[in-house]
Amino acid sequence: MKHIPSKAWLLPVALLTGCAFDAGEGFAVLEPSVEAAYTPLSRRNAGDGYQALATDFQLRVDAGAVSLGSIDLQASSGGGGSTTFDPSSPPPGYTLCHGGHCHREDGALVDYADVEAELNGGGGSSTVTVAKLPVDAELDLLSPAVRDLTCEPACELGKTSLSRGRWSVTGLRMTGRVRDGRVPARFAGALPFRFTAAMTGDEATPVAVLTGDLDVPSDRENEPRVTLGLKLELTPALFDAVDWSAVTVGADGVVDLDAPANKTVRAALLEKVAALSPTAEVSRGSR
Template identity: 85%
Template sequence: MKRISSRICSNAWLLPVALVTGCAFDEGEGFAVLEPSVQAAYTPVSGRDAGDGYQALASDFQLRMDTGEVSLGSIDLLASSGGGGSTTFDPSSPPPGYSLCHNGHCHSDSGALVDYEDIQAELGGGGSTTVTVANLPVDAELDLLAPAPRDLTCEPACELGKTTLSRGRWAVTGLRMTGSVRDGRVPARFAGTLPFRFTATVTGAEATPVAVLSGDLDVPSDRENDPRVALGLKLELTPALFDAVDWSAATVGVDGVVDLDAPANAAVRTALLEKVAALSPTAEVSRGAR
């Protein structure tokens, strides 16, 4: 008995170490792992086909797109929490931004350990808060007429804690298009066809984007759904983008082209940018095992 007792006492110092380092052993895989991609396309509509590659517009003008590129800075994946008053903190179901709650604290997505009391105080303020769960850098120009999925990475990581992605926020940093317009009315408001070009770009990380788009998501990250999430984000432009443009009011340049970047065409440019800002990206989600 003395030998057994001595052995227990000699190993007793290991118990506090095991308790202190328990987080490292208990920390498991995330609730979901994203496999994100992005694609942008200009999509003609069969019901608007006016022949020769032209699409009918609501204004009775007809437009053909010859080239089109959209530049994206990045896409934020957002989750919402709170709303309507105080929220009670439940360690078994951490709020967005936290995971793996035990021993009086939770693991924050930032890597910090946050006490239960601090999380409860954060939730107790009421109101709805939006958390950026992941940022998807794109920093590329996508061909609208030759759409192809582009795989993306995640910052800080594609592995998510317990949350539900509710929205995607897209930063459009550039849009370039060329094409031609003709009038479908008789008598026509102008003769023949008018070539056009449009360029909207920004430079620098701090520059205001050409447009910030918002698209709904419903992607739970939990133990009730398969963990692998193939997230296909899509931005689709159609001829409806040009429905509000009065092409008969556009000024033709000395080169015979309607340059929508020219000050004389500011009203036409503004109408087009307003339609761009109203675009809603979509997402296709498929799930599977790791």
């Protein structure tokens, strides 16, 4: 009987084990977090906590918070986009992919090529949501803290490339004081103000939907562990759009930007909110 070297028979087993391990793994695993902050700018410092505005008014924020619904992590699909069908990570509506076809939830067997064509929308360019990050919380803007997030359906990604984050802002509230930096002043002293915005309507329309660029490839060429630090930063530039000499002061001596008399000013402020662009800090490592 011919003797088989002890290491020779291990090679096929090792290869099979390696294939099975790779097929069951995701290409990247996210560790996401979020932070929101109101950040004064040194070049705008006007003393006593006030910040100079483009209109020569000076403003101080005494309290502020933003409420976030969810942050959708999206990738391009179709039209040469970077999202690729991965059999080890069946797309929504499918339970298992193997042997050249996928099992659809209705019992049908669909070829890999047809599944990929379906994901790419028949060749048109679009975006798909790869993962949702539920926040559903109010974040203090003046005492910012990093909040760890979970992913739906999972933080383990198939082969794709995250290209943007879509933020749902469900509320914003700020209070503070504003004074005039001109001489002579357009009004005397410092006026207290308040601003509150929340989701409205039967369909709960967000206050704003923001988008921020991402560059997070999920593939075998990059380290799989992805620390994703998402941040929304508000600065005094938000209030550059407000003409404080045109606001109406309430009977209580407070400028209520939610009052009907200040609807034009409020609209200008909300337009600046809608133009905010969240940022992302990405670092990668091995598992």
